[in-house]
Structure formats: structure tokens, C-alpha cells
Amino acid sequence: MSSVPPWLKNHLSPPPIKNTFQFISYSVSLQPVITRRRIMTETNTTAFKRYTVTSALPYANGPIHIGHLAGVYIPADIYVRFLRSNRRDVVFIGGSDEHGVPITIRAGKEGITPQQVVDKYHEIIKKSFEELGISFDIYSRTSAPIHHETASAFFKKLYDNNQFVEKVSEQYYDTEAQQFLADRYITGTCPRCGNERAYGDQCESCGSTLNATDLINPKSALSGNVPVMKETKHWFLPLDQYEAWLKEWILESHRDDWKTNVYGQCKSWLDSGLQPRAVTRDLDWGVKVPVEGAEGKVLYVWFDAPIGYISATREWSALTGKDWVPYWKSADTKMVHFIGKDNIVFHCIIFPAMLKAEGTYILPENVPANEFLNLEGDKISTSRNWAVWLHEYLVDFPGKQDVLRYTLAANAPETKDNDFTWKDFQTRNNSELLAIFGNFVNRTLVLTHKYFAGEVPALGEVTDRDRQAMAEITEYPARIAASIENYRFREALNEMMNLARLGNKYLTETEPWKNFASNPEKVKTNLNISLQICANLCILCEPFLPFTSARLLGMLNSSLLPWKSAGSCTVLQPGHKLNQPALLFDRIEDDVIAAQVKRLTDTKAENAAENSVLAPIKPEITYDDFTKLDLRIGTITEAEKVAKTAKLLKLTIDTGIDKRIVVSGIAEHYTPEQVIGQKVVLLANLAPRNLKGIESNGMILMAENKEGKLCFVSPVEAFGNGSEVR
Numbered sequence: 201m202s203s204v205p206p207w208l209k210n211h212l213s214p215p216p217i218k219n220t221f222q223f224i225s226y227s228v229s230l231q232p233v234i235t236r237r238r239i240m241t242e243t244n245t246t247a248f249k250r251y252t253v254t255s256a257l258p259y260a261n262g263p264i265h266i267g268h269l270a271g272v273y274i275p276a277d278i279y280v281r282f283l284r285s286n287r288r289d290v291v292f293i294g295g296s297d298e299h300g301v302p303i304t305i306r307a308g309k310e311g312i313t314p315q316q317v318v319d320k321y322h323e324i325i326k327k328s329f330e331e332l333g334i335s336f337d338i339y340s341r342t343s344a345p346i347h348h349e350t351a352s353a354f355f356k357k358l359y360d361n362n363q364f365v366e367k368v369s370e371q372y373y374d375t376e377a378q379q380f381l382a383d384r385y386i387t388g389t390c391p392r393c394g395n396e397r398a399y400g401d402q403c404e405s406c407g408s409t410l411n412a413t414d415l416i417n418p419k420s421a422l423s424g425n426v427p428v429m430k431e432t433k434h435w436f437l438p439l440d441q442y443e444a445w446l447k448e449w450i451l452e453s454h455r456d457d458w459k460t461n462v463y464g465q466c467k468s469w470l471d472s473g474l475q476p477r478a479v480t481r482d483l484d485w486g487v488k489v490p491v492e493g494a495e496g497k498v499l500y501v502w503f504d505a506p507i508g509y510i511s512a513t514r515e516w517s518a519l520t521g522k523d524w525v526p527y528w529k530s531a532d533t534k535m536v537h538f539i540g541k542d543n544i545v546f547h548c549i550i551f552p553a554m555l556k557a558e559g560t561y562i563l564p565e566n567v568p569a570n571e572f573l574n575l576e577g578d579k580i581s582t583s584r585n586w587a588v589w590l591h592e593y594l595v596d597f598p599g600k601q602d603v604l605r606y607t608l609a610a611n612a613p614e615t616k617d618n619d620f621t622w623k624d625f626q627t628r629n630n631s632e633l634l635a636i637f638g639n640f641v642n643r644t645l646v647l648t649h650k651y652f653a654g655e656v657p658a659l660g661e662v663t664d665r666d667r668q669a670m671a672e673i674t675e676y677p678a679r680i681a682a683s684i685e686n687y688r689f690r691e692a693l694n695e696m697m698n699l700a701r702l703g704n705k706y707l708t709e710t711e712p713w714k715n716f717a718s719n720p721e722k723v724k725t726n727l728n729i730s731l732q733i734c735a736n737l738c739i740l741c742e743p744f745l746p747f748t749s750a751r752l753l754g755m756l757n758s759s760l761l762p763w764k765s766a767g768s769c770t771v772l773q774p775g776h777k778l779n780q781p782a783l784l785f786d787r788i789e790d791d792v793i794a795a796q797v798k799r800l801t802d803t804k805a806e807n808a809a810e811n812s813v814l815a816p817i818k819p820e821i822t823y824d825d826f827t828k829l830d831l832r833i834g835t836i837t838e839a840e841k842v843a844k845t846a847k848l849l850k851l852t853i854d855t856g857i858d859k860r861i862v863v864s865g866i867a868e869h870y871t872p873e874q875v876i877g878q879k880v881v882l883l884a885n886l887a888p889r890n891l892k893g894i895e896s897n898g899m900i901l902m903a904e905n906k907e908g909k910l911c912f913v914s915p916v917e918a919f920g921n922g923s924e925v926r
């Protein structure tokens with residue numbers, strides 16, 4: 201717990217700083233009253249000599265969409281650019297994950313090889329990241345030889361040190377396709393939530409991680425047949441043996457510095473107990489298992505993918521001549537993994553256990569995972585094409601990279617799922633970037649050219665209002681830094697914009713365009729200060745809006761200065777000659793937005809048309825069969841969500857005869873508040889079922905349309921509870 205990092209010292213005077221939350225904790229005198237001790241350690245960067253920043257490796261089976269960007273790459277890039285601006289030693293790692301089963305599935309569907317699939321998407325992804333200014337030091341790929349070598353050696357070391365448990369187990373096998381089925385090749389009903397399209401490794405509906413054998417009614421995705429069980433040998437990482445250590449490391453040591461969502465998910469995993477996890481698979485696409493008796497087996501993609509970060513760092517090392525080892529093995533390196541919430545278990549539990557088992561690597565200091573970004577109120581879906589694809593955006597909005605970066609950072613799903621809408625995108629551009637930032641810069645530069653021939657005027661007469669503006673400017677770098685260092689990028693972005701707001705307000709209040717004739721000394725001061733704000737913005741907006749920063753630097757005829765130069769009113773010297781101004785942002789018109797919205801509406805219509813085949817009528821039943829059903833009118837009197845499920849509501853239903861509990865899978869369609877008082881039709885004589893430890897007595901009838909939307913079936917007139925339906 202040491203004092204202020206030297207690179208931040210400049211920004212600490214004059215103390216105290218308003219509204220700086222944890223940043224206050226830099227101030228040594230406050231130490232005894234600090235409660236969030238870990239945050240301070242986290243933000244205290246003096247202890248770290250270098251940074252290894254990784255971002256989740258996207259699957260090379262499709263292009264990048266805005267959900268990926270908002271969740272992982274924009275925050276990671278902001279963080280890294282900020283570190284570079286502070287002259288920290290940082291390596292920013294990215295790359296394509298090219299071994300997932302989804303890739304072999306896509307190859308099968310398209311009739312091409314897995315390599316052809318990954319070659320295609322790796323190029324698209326890499327190029328679109330570059331164009332958006334995601335500033336990787338290396339963007340590698342897991343099909344690269346250096347990765348196969350690294351992952352293979354990693355496995356071999358653990359194998360040689362007896363860190364694996366060998367197990368012969370029975371696994372699903374497709375007799376028609378004559379192969380063992382990877383988890384992703386098996387679909388069936390989720391035992392937790394009843395979703396009928398769960399995969400053998402995960403239910404995307406309730407987020408549960410599953411084993412293929414957990415699925416009810418399993419089917420092979422290759423042939424559609426019911427798979428059989430067959431013996432096969434695999435190597436397991438005994439995660440159970442790391443449980444106590446992980447509890448200590450995460451639940452104790454990172455209680456206060458990891459994000460609540462990340463910590464909570466880890467705690468839930470650890471509390472429910474860890475099981476040994478297979479690190480190999482029967483598959484022919486991937487890193488071959490480098491031991492005898494492992495023919496036809498590859499490393500499980502979740503074993504090999506995170507090692508991809510190490511391989512990529514080695515590749516970077518080979519390209520730059522820098523030693524990669526300290527970035528992965530020195531205790532004075534700070535490692536941060538940027539990921540989405542679906543990857544938390546792999547980066548917080550499995551990969552650390554792998555690194556611990558290997559024994560020579562450092563562990564991540566933080567894993568600031570984000571929640572999900574939705575699109576126009578619906579979950580982003582690659583298969584339904586419900587997404588805004590980055591490569592398409594870059595074509596549709598040339599030169600507007602920063603507008604997307606800004607909108608996604610402003611809406612980053614940092615603490616909960618968030619929504620991207622085109623309307624909001626337009627508003628962010630027109631009402632914020634253009635009306636505040638762009639307008640302020642443009643007015644300042646145009647007036648300087650008009651009155652002072654494009655030269656920075658020296659300060660003239662200085663009033664209290666001017667002094668107040670100058671004092672406020674000094675506060676921004678530290679404030680923004682504190683937010684970024686605590687992974688609160690939305691807050692950081694907003695602070696940066698507050699500086700532009702400050703400039704806009706200052707200019708509006710001082711009205712230099714009215715005073716030049718009567719008081720040129722005052723105008724000199726006003727424009728000097730406004731220009732200093734512009735110069736500060738160049739530095740402070742760069743992590744978020746690198747293209748805007750570069751354009752503005754061009755207009756100021758200046759080059760990018762380090763973070764520590766910001767916060768002062770002497771960034772630009774009097775007499776410095778400026779270049780001609782140009783507009784930083786253009787208005788985005790309604791028709792442009794309407795075209796994007798139409799594209800999505802069309803997608804929705806196409807999806808609906810594709811799904812428009814109605815389920816066939818079921819086999820005939822007798823009248824007697826029908827009369828066995830006891831259907832009653834009831835009223836929902838109480839409702840609550842069933843903990844740890846996405847779909848289930850626990851309902852209390854007044855049947856007129858009794859009050860009973862029914863657990864119903866409608867939580868994604870209705871909130872508890874919405875359903876209280878709702879009249880329903882209840883199948884009242886259904887045998888009780890246990891769902892999530894709750895006995896459910898009956899079933900309420902719901903209609904489901906082609907889009908999977910549910911609605912209640914209930915009497916159209918006021919009918920008493922207990923009335924029979926027949």
C-alpha cells in the first residue's frame with residue numbers, strides 16, 4: 201500500500217478532487233478510513249512494471265458484431281490506449297480462436313474444410329478490428345504453428361508432472377457418422393430450464409454449463425439419430441483439487457477488486473463444487489494430444505484457446521525481439537483479461553487452475569467481464585442474423601469509427617445487459633459528439649482564425665470566470681484515469697465529455713464573438729483557454745476516440761502528448777500556428793438511420809417467414825383421453841422469480857378449490873408484477889413435478905406463436921375460479 205504513483209502526481213494537485221470515489225484513496229492521509237482496500241491496490245500501478253492485456257479470442261466462424269465490441273474489444277482498447285498514454289509498458293493480445301466445434305460444424309454445412317472457414321473469417325475479423333482502431337500489438341490465430349507448439353508443450357508438461365487424471369468413460373457416439381460426438385454435436389432438452397435446444401456443453405437459454413449426459417432426449421447434430429454410449433479415454437484436469445486454492449484466491453483475495461458480476465459468478469461455481477474437467481476431445485480438428493494412445497484426439501478448445509494468449513505473446517516477441525517471458529512470468533506484471541460474461545468460468549477458474557498446475561505463470565489481477573449487449577431490445581443472435589456486423593458498419597459509415605466506438609462505450613454493458621438502438625446511435629452522434637464536442641472545437645478554431653490569423657493568442661485580461669475554468673481543467677485527467685483504472689469506462693467517457701461540455705459552456709458564457717471590438721484582451725484569454733481545452737481533449741479523448749484525437753491534432757498542428765501533459769493550460773504555447781479547421785463530426789440524418797432499421801426489420805420478417813412452418817397436428821386421441829384432462833379457471837395471486845433460473849416463475853394459483861404452487865416457464869415473457877391477478881386456464885390434475893426444488897402442481901395453458909412469444913389463455917368474460925373448461 202504505497203503512495204501516489206509518480207505518473208499521477210501531477211494530477212493530484214490541487215487536492216482535494218471532487219467526485220473521485222476511489223481515486224481519493226490515493227491520498228495517503230485517508231488510508232485509515234478506506235474500506236475498499238483492494239481497489240486501492242488495484243489502482244496503485246507503481247507496483248507493476250508491465251501489463252499483459254488480453255481480449256477474448258473470437259471464434260473464427262463468423263464476423264465480429266457490436267456485442268463483441270461493446271463487451272470486450274472497446275473496453276480493452278480504451279484501457280490499453282490509456283496505459284500507453286501513461287507510458288506504461290503494455291502488450292495487448294488478440295487473436296482468432298480457430299478450433300471450436302462450431303467451426304467444424306460450419307465447414308460441414310458449407311462443404312469446405314475447417315481451415316478454409318477460419319482463413320476466411322480470420323481475415324475479415326482482423327481487418328475490421330484494424331479499421332476500427334483496436335490497437336492490438338499482435339493479432340494472432342490458434343491454427344498458427346507457434347500456437348500448436350505452445351499448447352502442445354503446455355499439455356505435455358502437465359502430463360509429465362502427473363497433473364491430469366486419466367479416465368475411460370462412456371461418451372456419446374454416432375454410429376451412422378462413425379464418430380464420437382463433441383458436446384456441441386449433441387442437442388437436447390436442458391435439465392435445468394427445459395429449453396429444447398440446449399447443447400451438450402451449455403444451455404444458451406439459462407446459461408447453465410452442462411455435460412452432454414445431462415441432456416434429456418439427446419440427439420446427434422450430425423445425423424439426427426439418438427447417439428449411443430461408447431468407451432473412450434480422456435485426460436481430466438482435476439479442478440476439485442484446486443477448489444480450496446481458488447476459493448482463497450478469488451473469494452478472499454479478490455472480494456473487493458473484481459466486478460460484482462464476475463465475483464458472483466465465480467462464487468456460485470465454487471459454492472456448488474468443482475468437478476474434474478476433460479481437457480481432450482475425440483475430434484480431428486485442433487491441437488493433437490501429444491502423448492501415446494491419443495490418436496484421433498485433440499485438446500479441448502477451452503484448454504487450448506487461453507494458451508493462445510501465450511502463443512500470441514511469443515509470436516509478438518519473435519516479431520519485435522522483446523522477451524515474452526516477463527509478460528507471463530514476472531510477479532511485477534499486471535495481467536488483465538477482457539472477456540464477455542459467457543467466458544467467466546474459463547478465465548477465472550479453469551485457466552488459472554491450468555496456470556497454477558503448470559507452475560511458472562502469473563495469474564490475472566483482474567477479469568473485468570461485461571454483461572451482454574442487446575440490439576433493439578432483442579438478444580443478438582448470429583444464427584438469426586440479428587446483429588450489426590462490424591465489417592458492414594465500416595462500409596456503411598466510412599470515417600465514422602469513433603461514432604460507433606463512442607456509442608458502444610457509452611452503452612457498455614458493464615453492470616447489466618444493455619441495449620444498442622440505431623436511434624440512440626443517431627442521438628449520440630448528433631446531440632453529443634457533434635453538438636457538444638464538435639461544436640465547441642469548431643467555434644474555437646474558427647474564431648481563432650478570424651481574430652488571430654490562426655495563432656494561439658497569449659492570455660490577456662483574466663477574470664474569476666477564466667480562473668475557474670482553468671482550475672476545472674486540471675481535475676479531469678485524474679478523474680478519467682481513476683474511472684478507467686477501475687474498469688468503469690462509461691463513467692470515464694462521460695467525464696471526458698464533461699470537459700467538452702465545460703468548454704462549450706465557457707465559450708457560450710464568455711461570448712468572444714461579441715467582444716473582440718470592445719475588449720480584445722478578454723477575447724485573447726477566452727480563446728487561449730478554449731484552445732487549451734481542445735488540446736487537453738486531444739489527449740484525454742484518445743483512448744476512446746482515437747480518430748477524432750488524430751484529426752483534432754492535425755487541426756491544432758500538434759502531435760499526441762502523454763496523459764501527464766493534460767490537466768494544464770499551457771499545452772499550446774502562445775504564437776503556435778494552427779491549421780485550418782474542418783468538421784470533426786457530421787450530422788447523421790434520419791434516412792440513414794431508417795435504412796439501418798429497415799435492414800433489421802427485414803431480417804426479422806425473413807426469420808419469421810423461415811419459421812412460419814406450423815407444427816403438424818399431433819396423433820389422434822380419443823374423447824376419453826380428452827376427458828381425463830381437468831382444466832379449470834384460476835387466478836394468479838402471487839408470483840416470484842425462481843432463483844438462478846432465467847425462465848421460471850413460481851406462481852400461486854387460486855383454483856377456487858385450493859391455492860397451489862405452479863412453476864411455469866414464462867419468466868422471459870412476463871415479470872412477476874405483470875401476472876399477478878391474471879386469469880388462467882390450469883391443467884389441474886397433472887401429476888406433481890419437482891422443478892428446481894419446488895413442487896409444481898399443475899400447468900397453466902399458454903399460447904405460443906411462431907416467434908416463440910407466449911401469451912395467456914384465459915376466459916374473455918369474468919368467470920369464477922374453479923369453473924371447468926371442456
Ligand SMILES: [Zn+2]
Pocket residue numbers: 390391392393394395398403404405406407408
Ligand atoms: Zn437451460
